Amino acid sequence: MIKMSPHSENKKGSLFVVGLGPGDVDMILPKVAKVISSATDIVGYGPYVDRIKPRSNLTIHSSDNRVELERARLALELALDGKTVVVVSSGDPSVFAMASAVFEVIENGPTEFFEINVTVLPGVTAMLAASAEVGAFLGHDFCTINLSDNLKPWDVIEKRLRLAIQGDFAIALYNPRSKARPDGFKKTLSILIDEGVGDRLIAFARDVSLPSQYLSSMRIVDATPEMADMRTVVLVGSSYTRKIKRDGVKNFYIYTPRYYGE
Amino acid sequence: MIKMSPHSENKKGSLFVVGLGPGDVDMILPKVAKVISSATDIVGYGPYVDRIKPRSNLTIHSSDNRVELERARLALELALDGKTVVVVSSGDPSVFAMASAVFEVIENGPTEFFEINVTVLPGVTAMLAASAEVGAFLGHDFCTINLSDNLKPWDVIEKRLRLAIQGDFAIALYNPRSKARPDGFKKTLSILIDEGVGDRLIAFARDVSLPSQYLSSMRIVDATPEMADMRTVVLVGSSYTRKIKRDGVKNFYIYTPRYYGE
Structure with missing residues (x-):
């Protein structure tokens, strides 16, 4: 057993990796x-660094999407030069x-990268902002899966989806x-239906907390691939996830209860 | 497909259900x-409402643990009386x-409970605070499981643990x-070893962000049940989760890379 003391002192610059949450300041x-x-x-993907207010003593390094390793390397090199660098992401x-991209570059980079004091600060991730906005969608055990197959094979995604359904996770x-x-999300919907859970709830949450917020929900069998895009987080219910609503009252919520079984 | 408008107007009091995060103000x-x-x-479990600064026009309703439904009902009744009520939890x-407890009471309560405008606001949940504190432990697909069998049978927990391992989730x-x-956590460690992943990393994180913060990590085979208590969140690595450290440098991090397979 190793007692952790991940933040040792006497380093060169500092690097912070932070989450800006779902969008609301x-x-x-x-x-x-x-x-x-x-x-x-400040280092980050264009739309995220755009949330940072410019000031005279701050340099903003905006980059394209899908260049995470280059972005991480730039941030580490700036920190080596003695700068106080913040890498921003949305969410957490x-x-x-x-x-993870920052640590991949540290692991595979020069020894000096280990002399930088790296601090990660958490944030509100999209799935929890979406869960709260509709009620308590993720109120019980759940799995979190990235549907992008840029960095992992599709068969791993499919296997994890099937196991998550078999475990009755949200x-x-x-x-x-x-x-x-x-096509990935189209295949995902087919897998869910193939696993026999087409009658369960699915919710699409885009731009949660922003004026452009858009939420929708339906049974999985009624969902279509184009309901999702890169700015959407999708929540799939367990067999217990329910929408509650009373006659004559517009207010409704989607939640997964804390109990399971008896 | 139903366009959501969960927050209708013209209600009685207001009820907010909020997360206070891991502890740091x-x-x-x-x-x-x-x-x-x-x-x-303010309504909540004693240690959480103790984080709220008292003031003259604020009534604090502190309750014991494991009375979630009574606590939720009290909050809803106060809101029906026209109060502005905040139910506090730690984390998210x-x-x-x-x-979920609040929505369970709404679903099973009188129709009037539907006339209350309920807003849930997210927070930083313990697992993400812990993941960040050690680096990026949850940097890839992961499952989130409550090990308490107060409200679900143990065999559901065991099944989910085994499926999560089979999917190589963190x-x-x-x-x-x-x-x-x-005994539940003792059984959990046995299940992990039985699934053949005893050589993977496990981390224990208690009171993250507070002065009393305690973190430790080891291989699963070297973990013992008493390393965990109710204030601990436990993170179990996938086959890719790694601790990185260089000779002569004390600084280390635990992270799960973004890639999987080739």
Whole structure:
């Protein structure tokens, strides 16, 4: 057993990897806001760094999508130069965002990268913002799966989907569909129906917490592939997930109860 | 397909169900802090409401553990009386916290409960705070399982653990062990070893973000049941989860890479 002390002292620059949450500025942690306010350099994908207010002593390094390793390397090199660097992602940096890319580059990079003090700060990830917005969709055991097959084979995704259904987990699906991957989510819907759960609830949540927020829900058999895009998180219910509503009252919620079985 | 409009107008009081995050006051969302500052009544489990600063026009209703439904009912009745009520949980309210309990009471309660405007606000859940603190433990697909068998049969938990391992997910385990359930986590470790993954990493994270924070990590075969308690979240690695460290440098991180397979 090793007692952890991951943050040793006396390093060169500093690197923070932070999550900006789902979009609403009031859903950024104060701890993250403080780190951003003391940064010299911000590194991230264009739409995320666009959320950072420019100021005279701050350099913003905006990059394209799908260049995570180059972005991570730039951030580490700036930190080696003594800068205070913040890598920004939306949501939470662990959940299909920049934190792992940074550590991949550290692991495979020069020894000096280990001399940088790297701090990861969490954030509100899309699935939990979506779950809360509709009620408590993820109120019981659940699985979180990235549907992108850019970095893993499709058969791993299919296997995990089937096992998650067999375990009667609720499921959160990230990156369901993009122009480069138009068919993955179509296949996902087919797998869910093939597993016999077509009558369960599915919810699509896009831009949660922003003025452009769009939510929809239906039975899986009534869902179509084009309901999802890269800005959508998809929630799939367990056999217990339910929509509650009373006659004459418009208010409704989707939640998964805490109990299971008797 | 139903377009959602879960928040209809013209209700009686208001009920907010919020997450306070892992413990650090700088990890409470500004949106949650604002709701708390405008509340007339706070409802929650003792240690969580103790985090709320008292003020003259605020009534704090503190309750024991394991009375979630009574607590939810009290909150709904206060809201029916026109109060602005905030139900507080630690972490995120969807993740094994109060949001589902509130909807269980609404579903089974009087019609009037549907006239209350209920808003759930997310927070930073323990597993993501722990993942960030060690690096990016949950950097790839993962499952989230509550080990408490108070509200579900143990065989469901065991089945889900085995399926999660078979899918090579990383796993976050909540409520691993309590005085009333001393054996569940022992059985969990046996199941993991039985599934042949005893050489994988496991991390124990207690009181993340607080001065009392305690983190440890080891191979699963070297873990013992008493390493976990009710304030611990346990993270179990996939076959790809790794600890990185260089000779002569104390700094290390645990992360799961984004890639899988080739």
